[in-house]
Amino acid sequence: MFTLDSRLQQDTLVLGDLPLCRLLLSKDANYPWFILVPRRAGVSELFDLDEADQRQLWEETSALAEVLKHPFAADKMNVATLGNVVSQLHMHVIVRRHGDAAWPAPVWGKVPAIAYTPEQVEAIGQQVRALLGASFKEV
Numbered sequence: 001m002f003t004l005d006s007r008l009q010q011d012t013l014v015l016g017d018l019p020l021c022r023l024l025l026s027k028d029a030n031y032p033w034f035i036l037v038p039r040r041a042g043v044s045e046l047f048d049l050d051e052a053d054q055r056q057l058w059e060e061t062s063a064l065a066e067v068l069k070h071p072f073a074a075d076k077m078n079v080a081t082l083g084n085v086v087s088q089l090h091m092h093v094i095v096r097r098h099g100d101a102a103w104p105a106p107v108w109g110k111v112p113a114i115a116y117t118p119e120q121v122e123a124i125g126q127q128v129r130a131l132l133g134a135s136f137k138e139v
Contacts, residue, residue, distance in 0.1 A: 028113035032095035
C-alpha cells in the first residue's frame with residue numbers, strides 16, 4: 001500500500017495525482033518546486049520500478065517540466081532524484097530563474113524557505129490543473 005514519507009508530508013502540499021505519481025508542491029515559495037512520487041509501495045530507486053512504471057515516471061516528469069517551463073518563466077528546469085534524506089523514490093522538478101534566491105547554486109539549504117500564502121497555493125494549483133489537463137486528478 002502506498003503511503004507518503006513523513007518528511008514529504010511535512011515539507012510539501014499535495015496538488016493531485018497523475019496516472020503514476022502523486023504531485024506535490026514544496027513549501028518553499030523561493031522557487032516553483034514540484035515533486036513527483038510514484039504511488040508504489042517500497043520503492044526507493046528508479047530500478048525498483050518495473051519497466052512500464054519507469055517509462056511512465058519519465059513521461060510524467062518530462063511532461064511536467066515541459067508544461068511548467070514557459071508559464072513559470074523558467075531559465076532552466078532542474079530535474080533530479082536524490083533521496084539521501086528521504087529514501088522513498090521522488091523526482092524533483094524545480095523551475096529555476098536567473099536571479100532566484102539560490103541562482104546558480106543548487107536550491108537545497110541555500111536560503112531559508114518562504115511559506116506560500118493560501119492564495120498563492122490556490123493559484124499554482126489552478127495553473128497546474130489547467131496545464132496538465134485530463135491526466136491530472138485532484139485528491
